[in-house]
Amino acid sequence: MTEQDLQSKFANTNVIEERPAWKLNGFVAILLFLVFIAASTYCFVLFAEQESGVMIALAILFCLIGIILLCGLTIVQPNTCAVVTFFGKYTGVIRQNGIWMIVPFSSAKKISLRVRNFNSEKLKVNDTDGNPIEIAAVVVFKVIDAAKAMFDVNNYEQFVEIQSETSLRHVAAQYPYDDFDQGGYSLRSNGDVVSKQLQEELQQRLAIAGVKIMEARLTHLAYATEIASAMLQRQQASAILSARQIIVDGAVGMAQMAITKLEQEGKLDLDEERKVNMINNIMVSIIADRSSQPVINVGSMY
Numbered sequence: 001m002t003e004q005d006l007q008s009k010f011a012n013t014n015v016i017e018e019r020p021a022w023k024l025n026g027f028v029a030i031l032l033f034l035v036f037i038a039a040s041t042y043c044f045v046l047f048a049e050q051e052s053g054v055m056i057a058l059a060i061l062f063c064l065i066g067i068i069l070l071c072g073l074t075i076v077q078p079n080t081c082a083v084v085t086f087f088g089k090y091t092g093v094i095r096q097n098g099i100w101m102i103v104p105f106s107s108a109k110k111i112s113l114r115v116r117n118f119n120s121e122k123l124k125v126n127d128t129d130g131n132p133i134e135i136a137a138v139v140v141f142k143v144i145d146a147a148k149a150m151f152d153v154n155n156y157e158q159f160v161e162i163q164s165e166t167s168l169r170h171v172a173a174q175y176p177y178d179d180f181d182q183g184g185y186s187l188r189s190n191g192d193v194v195s196k197q198l199q200e201e202l203q204q205r206l207a208i209a210g211v212k213i214m215e216a217r218l219t220h221l222a223y224a225t226e227i228a229s230a231m232l233q234r235q236q237a238s239a240i241l242s243a244r245q246i247i248v249d250g251a252v253g254m255a256q257m258a259i260t261k262l263e264q265e266g267k268l269d270l271d272e273e274r275k276v277n278m279i280n281n282i283m284v285s286i287i288a289d290r291s292s293q294p295v296i297n298v299g300s301m302y
Contacts, residue, residue: 018147018210021084021092026099029069036066072104082108083150093146111149115142115214120165122220125172127187132224135172135187137198138217139164145210153209163205164216171198177223191218 043059074094076082082094086106094100094108102108118139127133141160143149149156171194172187179186185193199216206213 016090016147016151018145019092021082021094021102023094023096024101026073026075026101029073029101033066033069036062036069040066068104069101072101072106073099074102074108075099076110079114080110080112081146082110083146084108090147090151095146109150111143111146113143113146115140118160118164119219120161120168123165123169123172124224125169127172127177128174129176131177133172133177133187134220134222134224135168135218136220137164137168137195138215138219139202140214140216141206141211142214143210144212148208148210156209156211159209160206160211164202167198167201167205171201177221187218187221191221194218 040059040062043055043062047055047059074082076094076097076099078097080097082100082102084091084094084102084106086103091103091106094102095113118141120136120139122134122136124132124134139160143156153159174197175185175187175190175194177186178188187194195215195217198218199213202216203213
């Protein structure tokens, strides 16, 4: 069974869907509280005048009802939701900000719906060629299903951190740090492709937690310290070879153009030996690392 099959299996087990919770405008609950407190006070006054047992019972009852109404008040801030449970039973989620009354004695745990960043630590992993590299990424995410974030994972923030580092290691091991043969993707040259794959893999891993990945980008990429010097020399050698190839191609073209132009204008009649000598001089002048020193020939080459 593959890793994705395991994730699908666990994702479909005891999944709790987000649904709206019952709620009442909090100001209505406050108004009812004031009404019951006023009624309780009135009953106490009547009890003081009449010394009736019914009045004191009603006064206590109205006071208890008012206190119970206050126990159901909860405040939801903007970009925050409240996950409501009643004696361990999930009843729903409140997403509208404001003051609300829920079922008394219910628990309302707040979860932030804001967009957040997670900066991973610098991880030392091996790329697909076995070279040790250092890599880090930033993950931008937000909670889109508060019920899953609360009940399907133990701690969704810690879950995001661990799964982000796991996905980063997995993706980094699928690409070489640099593709010297120019035949495929690499971590250094194809950052957009790597970031897209990292984002897709993270979304699959974090779907069970009700988290949406907005963006995932590499923030650090370097060879590990123990091979950094050797790999730098390899990069420099590769760059020198590429530059030499361009210079040689240009020198050959210039030499051919010079010979052709001289023959077309008919200014010089060069035999094969003189053509070879001219080409040799042009190639040396262009390709040499140092500026060439001219040699003046005052005689004949024959």
